[in-house]
Amino acid sequence: MKDRFDLSGKIVVITGGAGFLGQKHAEAVAEFGGIPVILDLNPIQIDTVIENIRRQYPTQAAGFVADITQEAQVEKICQEILAQFGRIDALINNAANNPKIDDTNQLQNVSRLENFSLEQWNVDLAVGLTGSFLCSKYFGTSMAAAGGGSIVNIASDLGVIAPNQNLYKREGVPEQSQNVKPVSYSVVKTGLIGLTRYLATYWPEKGVRCNAICPGGVSNGQGELFLSRISSLIPMARMARPDELKGAIVFLISAASSYMNGAVIMVDGGRSVW
Ligand SMILES: NC(=O)c1ccc[n+]([C@@H]2O[C@H](COP(=O)([O-])OP(=O)(O)OC[C@H]3O[C@@H](n4cnc5c(N)ncnc54)[C@H](O)[C@@H]3O)[C@@H](O)[C@H]2O)c1
Structure with a gap:
């Protein structure tokens, strides 16, 4: 059975x-013997991550x-990866605009629905949904042509539950100035679950599976008030x-999940069932 997790x-x-x-996804792939191929905007950050992993x-x-x-960039990079490695076995659609909002955040109220700009909406959907569509189109097609693979979409607990905006409340701040998790985040993450179901039924005979992970919030230096508020919403009482x-x-990438397809897996400490 251990071999089935081998990458x-x-x-x-x-x-x-x-x-x-x-x-962290790249480290997990490397630890199990796989070759992570990172796509990102920032060359310096890419180099640092690759160096750490190596x-x-x-x-x-x-x-x-x-x-x-950008479709032309995704298509070109797909060709470059195929030229360098000969094939693609898995795709993790992980990139998204993920604004860090907590109760200490001093951002103006631009995240509120009343003020949320069409420009920001378009940018957020472009990264989270259009980017995942384009990568699935090129990398998924290559996997289907080569006998199979696994697509993992990183959704969120906010793909299945609504954000609890009370988490971000600041005392003494008028409602119109309170921070909120933006509407685009809920829509992108819910949309990714739709993409998961679509892809799960698109290439099954070609051996391409697609599943989604819905992580809850991950600790990353959030303020104490936010931590205590969010912990009270999570059965495991922590991020x-x-x-x-x-x-x-x-x-999900490995053969250990060979019969999983179209699943939406909560990794949220139980938040969404409470
Ligand atoms: N951090 C959490 O608590 C949490 C919880 C649930 C789900 N998620 C999801 O996990 C994923 C990763 O989140 P994170 O916290 O690591 O965010 P992050 O902002 O640290 O990482 C996102 C990465 O995507 C890259 N990116 C943005 N636009 C891009 C584009 N157009 N092309 C290529 N790369 C682009 C950014 O440069 C960045 O490195 C996101 O989908 C997020 O919604 C995160």
Whole structure:
């Protein structure tokens, strides 16, 4: 059974792979013998992540500077990856605009629905949804042509429950100035679950599976008031640790999940069932 989790030699494309959680996904892939291929906007951050991974694991991790909202770039990078590695085994659609909102956030109220700009809406949907569509189109097509693969969409608990805006409340601040999780985040994350179901039924005979992970909030230096508020909404009474998505990632990419397709897996300490 252990062998079924093995990712030896598997080429795993990770969008937003230089970000906070993307690098954890890349570490998980490398630890199980796979080759993480990171796509991200920031070349310096990509280099740092690749260097860290190569230092820890004997893997040929690779990185490409890419804006996944641009079809020509995604198509070109897909060809470059195929030229370099010969195939693609998995895609993790991880990149999204993920505004860090907590009760200490001093941002103006631009996140509120009344003020949320069409421009920001379009940008957020472009990264989270259009980018995932484009990557699925090119990398998924390549997997289907080569005999199969696994697509993992990183949704969120906010893909299945609404944000509780009370988490972000600041005392003494008028309602119109209170921060909120933006509407685009809920729509992107719910949309990714739709994309998951669509893709799960699109190439099953070609061996391409697609599943979604819905992580709850991950600790990353949030303020104490926010931590105590969010913990009270979670049966396990804490946020996720950054390493706690790795098990689900390896499981869904590997043969250990060979009969899983179209699943929406909550990794949220139980928040969504309470
Ligand atoms: N951090 C959490 O608590 C949490 C919880 C649930 C779900 N998630 C989801 O996990 C994923 C990763 O979140 P994170 O906290 O690591 O965010 P992050 O902001 O640290 O990482 C996102 C990465 O995506 C990259 N990116 C943005 N636009 C891009 C584009 N056009 N092309 C290529 N790359 C682009 C960014 O440069 C960044 O490195 C997101 O989908 C997020 O919604 C995060």
